[in-house]
Amino acid sequence: MRKYIQIVLWLGIASTFLSCNTRTVHEPPPSVELLATDANFSIGRRIVRIPLVAIASINFPRSKAAVLCENKSDEFCNLSLDEIREKQPTPISVKALDISVNDYSYLQDAQTDTYISMPELCPMLSQQWAKEICLNRGSPVFGEYLRSFTLMNSDYLKYADISWIGNTKKSAGELVRELELEIGQPQRVCPNEENGQPSSLCVATLKLDNDLLAVWIVTRSQGLRGLTKDSEAIQTLVKLWTDDATDGNEVS
Known part of the structure; x- marks a missing residue:
């Protein structure tokens, strides 16, 4: 899985x-x-x-x-x-x-x-x-099951209109745009397949600031604890990458 x-x-x-x-x-x-x-x-x-x-x-x-x-x-x-x-x-x-x-x-x-x-x-x-x-050769290092995520400009969502999680009615972009995101508060949305059955996969989103989002995939069975662990891992990683590049300063 x-x-x-x-x-x-x-x-x-x-x-x-x-x-x-x-x-x-x-x-x-x-x-x-x-x-x-x-x-x-x-x-x-x-x-x-x-x-x-x-x-x-x-x-x-x-x-x-x-x-x-x-x-x-x-x-x-x-x-x-x-x-x-x-x-x-x-x-x-x-x-x-x-x-x-x-x-x-x-x-x-x-x-x-x-x-x-x-x-x-x-x-x-x-x-x-x-x-x-x-x-670690494949063992999770960050988050619960975090293997990859997309870091994107918030305006990129205008174009992210394909379905990332199989045969669902709405694209990931549509699903995320419907959420009322708050900085630092992860959310997930679990769509249904076109046949009406619940999808086993969900789109998770974390608003890092007003200009930056992280989007990744979680399982429907992954609870709040897993979502929180993943989002904390993403925040830690982005801070490491930012500190390494700019000593923690954002681009003005």
């Missing part, structure tokens, strides 16, 4: 983005040196620093960092990992980051449907939280 939740979330977000570089041949996996590289991003009113392995796409060489496509007002493109590295250390302005907080010692390749072992990556990571995730 845990793997299923993570896969459903990423597949949903991936279908909202357009590739800036269409891949016609199988690309080799990114190097561990590239994946271990820290990158700065500007999102909301914050600058965050995370290793590229946390946003590496299963479709090489793309990342899961979303920016507005050139000459488009409502379409998003995924930056490539190389593009991100080339622009460092200047923070890259993004609309959304789909961030994995799950086992970094393996990298999934969507085209070959395989997992690439990368144990040598762990000691190369500069941030302690990332090393812990890498060394």
Whole structure:
């Protein structure tokens, strides 16, 4: 179930983005040196620093960092990992980051449907939280069952209109927009499938500030305790990333 939740979330977000570089041949996996590289991003009113392995796409060489496509007002493109590295250390302005907080010692390749072992990556990571995730080999480090979440500008919800959790009547964007969000108070909404049966998965949302949201997937059976643990973990992680990049100061 845990793997299923993570896969459903990423597949949903991936279908909202357009590739800036269409891949016609199988690309080799990114190097561990590239994946271990820290990158700065500007999102909301914050600058965050995370290793590229946390946003590496299963479709090489793309990342899961979303920016507005050139000459488009409502379409998003995924930056490539190389593009991100080339622009460092200047923070890259993004609309959304789909961030994995799950086992970094393996990298999934969507085209070959395989997992690439990368144990040598762990000691190369500069941030302690990332090393812990890498060394724990799939065991939860943060939250209850937290494997990934999307950090997004609040205005990104205007475009997040696909269903991330299966055969439901409303998209995740619609579900979240219907909530009355308060800063620091996590909420979840559990939709029904199109056949009227309750979905086993729910959309969870945490408003970090007026400009920044975190969205992730939880199970219907996961109670308030689990939702609270996940939201506390997300707040802790975002603070770590912000402190590392800007000494805790938000972008003015």
